[in-house]
Amino acid sequence: MRCFIGIDLGSTTTKAVLMDEDLGVLGRGITNSRSNYDTATAVAKQEAVVDTRLTLFRRGLADDAGIPDVDDFMDRVAQYFRLEQFLEQLADLHETCSRFVEGGRFQNREKEAMETLEIIFGRIGDEAPALYAPGAARKSDFFRDLAGSRFMQIGGDVAKLVGLPFDLLLNVYDKSIIEVENRPPSGDLTGKFGRALDRVLGEMPDLDADTKKMHATLEKALAQELDETYVVGTGYGRVTLPFPKEHIRSEILCHGLGAHMMYSGTRTVLDIGGQDTKAIQVDPAGIVENFQMNDRCAAGCGRYLGYIADEMNMGLHELGPLAMKATKSVRINSTCTVFAGAELRDRLALGEKREDILAGLHRAIILRAMSIISRSGGIRDQFTWTGGVANNPAAARELEKLVRENYGDVTINIDPASIYTGALGAATFAQRAVINGEGAAS
Amino acid sequence: MTDTTSAEETVKEPSMITQKHMIAANYDRLTSAPESGTKVVSTYVPGNLNELIMCFDMVSNLPEINAINNAMRKKSGGYITEAEKQGHSEDVCTYVKADIGLMSKGAIAPNGKPIPPPDLLLLSYTGCFTFMKWFELLRDEFGCETVMLHIPYEGDGIVTEHMRDYVVKQLKDEVIPALERVSGVKFDIDRLREYLRKSAAAEDDLVWVLQSAKNKPSPIDAFFGGVFYIGPAFTAFRGTDEAIEYYVQLRAEVEDRLARGAGPITPEGEMGPEKYRLVVEGTPNWTSFREFWKMFYDEGAVVVASTYTKVGGMYDFGFRHDPDRPLESLADYCLGCYTNRNLVQRVEILENYLEEYEADGLLINSIKSCNSFSAGQLLMMREVETRTGKPAAFIETDLVDPRYFSASNVRNRMESYFQMIEQKRRGGGSATVAA
C-alpha cells in the first residue's frame, strides 16, 4: 500500500508518522534525537512501522472474533514487543560495555569489572518484564533513559559493594550508550513480534484462540508491503535531514497543519518542544496566519524540565504527577534552563517542598508560554496544545487555569499524541504532495 | 546613506558613485580640518542643522554615520567590545559604544586619517534620549563646548506654537551664539535662506524618487536602496549644489528604470520579478546589510516604503525647508522628524504607506539598541495589522553590533513570513510552499 511519512527531527525527540492515502494515521514512532540524524530518523521511522504493523495486525484480528478484549490484547502484544526490543538492546549494551572494559582503564581489575557488569545487566534484565507489565509506569520511553537510570542506581550500589570506582563504570556506560544508540536498529521484526505474541498467548491460557491462525494473521500483517511513497521532513534539524528541499517544511507550518488535522476547529496552536516554544495562529483551513517563537533563549522549554528531572534524579514522566500533589505553588521567576538546578537547590534550602517547587516551575513554564501566545495575538477558539510537554499533567493543569483566566471559555484540545503533531503535519504535506500534486511548488 | 566599501564587487549606479565621491570629499574636509583651520562640529542626523552649520563655514562630523560606516566595514564589533571593556554596559545603544570605541582607537576615518576632535558638540536632542547621554559622554571625553538644542517631543501628535517658540528661542539665544563663538563667523540670515532654498529643491527630487515606489514594479527599493537615496539630503550635503545635482542624476536613473519597467538595482544587479511589496519599519542592520538585503531580493521582495528613510525629515508628508521662515522652518524640521513623532502618528504613517504603496505587508525590524524606535513596535504592528488586514512580521536585530544578527533566525522568520503572504494570496487553497 502507498504510505506517506512525516518525520519531525526535534531537538530532543525525533518523531515519525505513517499515513495511508486517505489521511488515516497507521502508525507513530518516536525516539530520542541524537548526534546521528540518519539513525534517529531511521529509528523513528522503524518505530512507526512497528506501530503500523500493530495496527494492521489489529485490523486482521478484528475480523477474527476469537478475542474478547482486543484492546487489552493488543496492549499486551505491544508491551511485550517493547520488552523484546529492550532486551535486545540491553544485550547489545552489555556486550559493548564489556568491550570497553578491556581497554585497560581498570588496571588489572578487568575481571572484577566484567563480573560487576554481569551482575548489573543481569539485574536490569530481570527487572525488565516488570517495566513492561500491563499498567506499569515507566520513567521514560527511551532505552537510553531507562537503561541509564537503572545503571546509575544498580551500578552505584554494586560498585560500592565490589569496591570499584563507579565513575569508571559510568564512563564505560557513557561511551557504550552512544555506540549502541547510534547503531541502526536491527531489522528483525518478525522474531520479536512472534516472541511477543507467544508470551501473550502464554499468559492467557484461557483464551480460546487458534494460535496458529493468530500467527498467520500476524505474518500477514508483517508481510503487507509498505511503500514509502513520499517523505516530508520538518523540525529543528530539518535542514540537516538527508532530504531534497521540496521534501522539507518549516515546523511552524507542520504544527499548524498537524493541529488542524487533529482538531479541525483549531485556530490557535501552542507548541512547547525541547528547545523552543511557538504560538501559531491558523485559519480555518489550517494555514498559518501569524506566529511567535521564543528567541535566543531556551528558557522554560522541554529541556528545562529535563534538567530539573536530572537534578531531582527523577524521570521526565514523573515530574508532572509529583507536581500535581503540591498544596501551593512556589513563585519561580527565572526559567533559565542552565540555572534550573541552582534555583531548585536554593528553594529546597529555604525549606520549600519538592512538589511545591515543581508546581511553581510548571507554572513558570506556562506563564512564559502565555506571553508568547499573547505576542502572537492571543487565544482564539479552539486552542490546541502540541509538543512533548503537553503530556505533562501539571503543565496542562496550569495551562488550563491560565487560559480560562485570561481568555475565558475556549475549547482546549490536548491530544495524547500531541508530541506527534509536527510529524502528522509533515505526513499530511507528503500525502498532499502526491495526491493533490502540490509537491512541485517551491 | 553611506558608501559600502565592502570587499565584494558591488553593482553600482552612477549616482552611487557620485555619492561615494561626495562622502569621501566630506571625510577629507573633516580630517584636514586642523590644517585648513576649519572648525569641526559634531552633531546628529535626525534634526541636524546642516544649513545653519554651513553658515559658519564649519564642517560636520556625524557620529551615527561613522558608526554605520564602521559597521559596514565590519569594524564596529571591535569598537563595541572596546567600549564595553571601558565599562560601558552591554545593554545600551551600540551606536554610542561604536563611537566611543572608535575614539579610543584613534578615531580613524574611512580615508585612513584621524577625525579631529570636535570644536563644538551640537546636541540636537531630537526624538532620542540616548543622544543626550551620548554627547554628555563625548563632552566628558573631549571637554569641548557643548550646546543643547532641546526639541520637545510631539507627545500629543502636534506641534504647538510654544514648542516652536522654544526651539526658535534656543536657536537664537543658545545655538547661534555658540556657533558664532566657536567659528568666529558672524551669523548671516540671508546665507541661511539661500541654503534653505537649495535644500528644498533637493528635497523635491528626493520625494519624487521615494514615491516612485508606488509604481508596479517599483523601480527602487525604498529601504535598502533608500538608505543610499536619503544620504545627501539627511547629512552634510543638504543645502548644497552637489546635493541638488545628485538628486537630478538619481531621478534620471529612476525615470529610466521606470520607463523600462525595471525593478530596483541590488548589489548583484537588477532584481528579478517583483513578488512581494513590503513596508519596513525600523532601522536597517548595518553589520550584515548585504546578507539581510539578499534575503529580500532572492525572494523577489521589494520594500516600497520605509520609515527609517524619514528620520532625517518627513518630506513626503509635505515638509520643506523654507527660506521665508528660516529659523521657524528649521524648528519645524526638527520637531517633525520621524523619531520625534508619537506612536499614534507612527501607526498612521505606516497605515498610509501600506495603502498608498499597495504593499502586501509590514515588516518590523526591531533594533535591540534603540528604545526610541523599538519600544512599542509590537503594539504598532498589531494596530497596523488590524487596520489594514495585511500580515505583519517582526524580527529582532541590532544596528552595529554583529553579535545580535542571527542570520538563521532572521531567515527562518522571513521564510515563514513570505509563505504566509503567499498562502494569504492563494486564499487558503493550500499550504505547500517549501520552507
Added chain:
Amino acid sequence: MATDSTSQVIERCEQLFEDIDFAAARAWKEAEPGRKVIGYMPVYVPREIIHAGGMLALGVLGGGENIEVIHGDAYYQSYICRIPRSTIELAITKRLDFVDGMLFPSICDVIRNLSGMWKMMFPDVYTRYFDVPQNFRDDIGGTYYINELNELKTGLEEVSGRKIEDDALRRSIALYNENRRLVNDVYALRAKQPWKAPASEVYLVIRAGMVLDVEEHSQLIRDYLAAAEAEDRPPRDNCRILIQGSFCEQPPLNLIKSIELAGCYIVDDDYILGTRWLLEDVPVDGDPIANLAHAFLHQSTDCAAKYEPDGTRKGHFLVETVRRRGAEGVIFASPSFCDPALLDRPMLGRALSQENIPYISFKYAENSGQMQPIREQAGTFADSIKLWSAA
C-alpha cells in the same frame, strides 16, 4: 496615645506595597463621589497641581515582583526593561481601570513611547507625555515649562471638571513641602543611625506615598519616625554605602534586604526619586506655577534623565552626597536595559574614582529572583571595606 511600633507601621506599608490592585487608592476614590485619580510613572511630576485639583496622585512604579506578566511581554521585545511590561500588564488586567488620567514624565524613550501606547490602548483616559525642559534658562526653558505646566493644569481641570485656583495650589505646595521635609528627615535618621531605620523599611515608608494622599502619608512618616527613634535596635558591623541608578524601575524588596544582609548599610539612595526631586521648599507666596517652574529649573536633584548643561559638574552631586552622608562606597544598581542609568554610569564612576570613593555595579529587574550574585557582590564589597579600612 500609644505610638505604633515600627512593625505596625511597616506592616501597613507592606500591605500597600504588595497590593497590586491599589485597594487604598480605590477606597480613596470611592469615599466621595466625583473624586478622580491621576496616575504617574517615575520620576517627577508636579503632584501639587494634581492635588490642588482635588485629585489623588497615584505613583505607578510597575508591577514589581508580585505580578505575573502574561500580556505585557506581547508589547515588548526582549531588550527592554521590565517596568513598561508590568505597567501594561496592570492596565490590561484592569488593575488601573479606576485611573482617570496618566502622566508619563520625560525620563527616557521607553516611558515616552509608553505614553503613545496608552493613547492607543486607552483612548478614554486622559494621557499626557509630560515634557520638561532640558534648557534651564528662565527665559527659554522656563517659559516653555510654564506653558507645559499650564497645559497640564488645563488638562487636569478638564478631567476633574473644576478649576484649579492659585490658592488651592499654594496650599498643596505647602503640604508637599512638608511631606518632602519629612521624607528628608527619614533619610537623615537613617544616615545617622542606619540600624534604627533599615533600608527596606525606609523604602516601604516612602513607597507608601505613591498610593496615599499626601497628608495621610505625612502622618505615616511621622508615626514611623517616632517609632523608629523610640525602638532600640543593635548596630551591626556593616559598612555604609549609597545606592545610585535605581530611580525608575524599582528593585525587588529582597534585593534591598540582601544588600543590607550582606553587610552594607544603605545611607542614601535614589529609589522613588520623585519624592525628593525638589531639593528645597517651593515658595508658597507668589505665582505658584512660576514657583514650581523655578524650583524645577534651579533646585532639583541630579538624575540621568536631566541634561547637565555644565560638563564640569558631572558626578559632583553624587560625590557631595557621599560626603554628606558619610558613605564609604557606592553601589550602582540599575535596571537591565536602562539606557539613562547605564549610560551615566561610566561618567559617575570616573567622578568617584577621582575622589577615591570605591564603587561596584550590577543590574537587576523588578522581578529578579536570584539574590545570590547580589549578595556575593555586595558582600565582597562590604568585606573589602571592612577588612581594608584603616581602622
Added chain:
Amino acid sequence: MTVTIGIDVGSGAIKAALFDIEGDKIECLGKRVERIRQSDPLQLAEEICDDLLGDGGMERGDVAYIATTGEAETLGFATGHFYSMTTHARGAIHLDPEARSVLDVGALHGRAIKIDERGKVLDYRMTSQCASGSGQFLENIARYLGITQEDIGPLSEEADNPEKVSGICAVLAETDVINMVSRQVSASNILKGIHLSMASRLVKLLRATKVKEGAVLMTGGLALDSGLVAAMREAMEEQKIVVTVESHPDSIYAGAFGAAIWGAFRHEKLARLNQLAAVS
C-alpha cells in the same frame, strides 16, 4: 598557634581546609573536597568539617575560628562568613604570591578578580546568568561524549582543528555540540572548541578588570582542567595580554584556604579588640 577551618560551599562541591596560623607562618593541616550530588550541602559541609577535624585529632572546640565562604551564610556553627571573592583573593595570594588576578571558574560561575599583593580585591567581573562557560556544562558534554573528567584536559590539548561553540546559552550550545558530533567533529576538537569559547569569555572578564601585570591564578574546580588552562593561555596571547596564566594543584581549595586565613586574621583582630575592651 591559631587553628582555623575554612569551609567553601559551592554549587558543585564542598571544599574544606584546616589551618594552623602563627603570624606569617601559615600551615595547612588538612583538606577535603567532596561532590555534592544529591545531598544537602549544609549537612554535608558539617560532616566534612567534622571528618577533617577528626583526621587531625581535633574537635570543634579546638578551633579558633570556623570561617565559611560560598553559599554558606546560614551555616549555624560557623564563627563568621566571608564572601567568595574575598576568600579566593586571599587563597590565591597564599598559593601564588605573584598572582595579581584570580580567575575562579566553578560549576556555575566564572569570576575575574583583580587583587593586590596583600590579596585585596581591587575590581571584579562575574559572568552573567547566560553562561555556558561553566563546569556543569563541560561535565554534561563530557558525559555525552563518554569522557571522564580527568580526560577532558588531555583530550582537549590534542585538538588539531577546534570548532568554537556559538551562543551564550548552555542549552543551545549543547545542541551545537550534538550537531558537531553529527558532522563527525572529533571529541578533542569539540572540547577544545568549548574551552576556547569559555576562554574568550573569561579573558573578556579579565580584561574588564583591567589586569596589566603579574600572574593570573586560576582557582576553582576548572583550574584543574589543563585544557581550559591551555586555552586561556592561547586566548590571552591572541588578545595580546602579557600576563601569565597559572594554575595550582590546590586551586580548587582557594576559597577554603582564603576563608581559613581570613578567619585567623579576624580572630586576632577580635582578640585585640576584646583586650582593649578589657583594659578600658
